[in-house]
Amino acid sequence: MTTEDSSVEIEDDEEAALHFIVNVSKGDGGEMLEFSCATDGETVEVRNVRYESLSDAEEDDADLLAATYPGPNYDELDETVQEEFHRYLEARGVDHVLANYVAELHVHKEQTLYVDWISKVQGFVGAKE
Amino acid sequence: MFRSALRRARTALQPLVTGARASAPHVERRALSTLCASDLAAAGRVSPVAAVHHALRRDIHHSSLLHDAASTDSSEKGLYQVLGEELEHERSTYVPSEIIAAGPPAPFELIESDGDCEITLVRTYGDDEEISITFNAAEVRARFRTTHPTNPSASNPSTFTSSSPN
Numbered sequence: 001m002t003t004e005d006s007s008v009e010i011e012d013d014e015e016a017a018l019h020f021i022v023n024v025s026k027g028d029g030g031e032m033l034e035f036s037c038a039t040d041g042e043t044v045e046v047r048n049v050r051y052e053s054l055s056d057a058e059e060d061d062a063d064l065l066a067a068t069y070p071g072p073n074y075d076e077l078d079e080t081v082q083e084e085f086h087r088y089l090e091a092r093g094v095d096h097v098l099a100n101y102v103a104e105l106h107v108h109k110e111q112t113l114y115v116d117w118i119s120k121v122q123g124f125v126g127a128k129e
Numbered sequence: 130m131f132r133s134a135l136r137r138a139r140t141a142l143q144p145l146v147t148g149a150r151a152s153a154p155h156v157e158r159r160a161l162s163t164l165c166a167s168d169l170a171a172a173g174r175v176s177p178v179a180a181v182h183h184a185l186r187r188d189i190h191h192s193s194l195l196h197d198a199a200s201t202d203s204s205e206k207g208l209y210q211v212l213g214e215e216l217e218h219e220r221s222t223y224v225p226s227e228i229i230a231a232g233p234p235a236p237f238e239l240i241e242s243d244g245d246c247e248i249t250l251v252r253t254y255g256d257d258e259e260i261s262i263t264f265n266a267a268e269v270r271a272r273f274r275t276t277h278p279t280n281p282s283a284s285n286p287s288t289f290t291s292s293s294p295n
Contacts, residue, residue: 020264026257092254094262097234102250102264104228109241109248109266115219116244122212 016040018106022094030054035089041103042096046085048074237262
């Protein structure tokens with residue numbers, strides 16, 4: 001495989017990635033971990049981990065997002081830490097089974113939205129004819 | 130028929146996925162890119178989605194949705210009828226997967242609304258933890274549009290081209 005082929009493969013993988021957010025909140029939502037994740041339908045990849053607390057949220061939400069620490073560059077975290085974050089999510093059911101369901105649900109929901117869109121557009125143009 | 134074409138493309142592409150690790154949705158998303166790229170290439174054909182967009186823009190009584198139905202005189206059809214055929218086709222052919230039919234992995238519960246792109250799965254864990262998983266069903270399509278070769282505002286058309294099998 002050439003270098004160009006490799007880059008195409010990476011782009012294809014990235015194109016196929018489905019992004020989702022996992023929020024883990026404790027104490028009536030007083031504290032929260034927000035995991036930015038991606039899946040190809042088989043595995044869960046963590047991209048970022050943000051910590052938030054209710055005391056931080058006294059400000060306006062937009063200001064809060066801009067002001068709070070977004071978390072470290074996840075790829076630069078020690079591998080042991082990354083592995084433990086992965087286990088932390090797995091213990092909470094965020095695993096390959098869920099990844100598969102999320103990917104299937106994405107396809108199903110998009111199909112449902114597509115059919116709904118056709119129906120609405122058809123109704124719209126039909127009303128004019 | 131776009132969806133059906135996508136599924137056909139997914140089937141055709143299945144052997145091309147290395148290592149047989151990719152799931153059906155993974156392959157389908159690849160197929161989406163490949164289908165649209167190949168259909169929009171210089172072969173003179175137009176993808177079903179592009180055909181709908183084209184008809185919507187011009188509001189003309191013509192559709193390219195039925196390239197594979199040679200016996201149909203598409204020039205006689207209006208947008209309303211073409212969309213009606215597409216709707217009927219999708220409703221009669223799409224069957225949710227067994228995974229969808231089985232529902233979310235226990236103890237997750239699904240929260241969604243008709244017409245809303247956002248989907249949430251929720252569960253509790255331990256004594257005081259709430260877990261929620263959120264994603265947007267329109268994400269891939271939005272991303273696809275940003276790399277569409279016929280979209281003048283495409284941010285990175287070379288990415289789309291490079292993912293084409295041609």
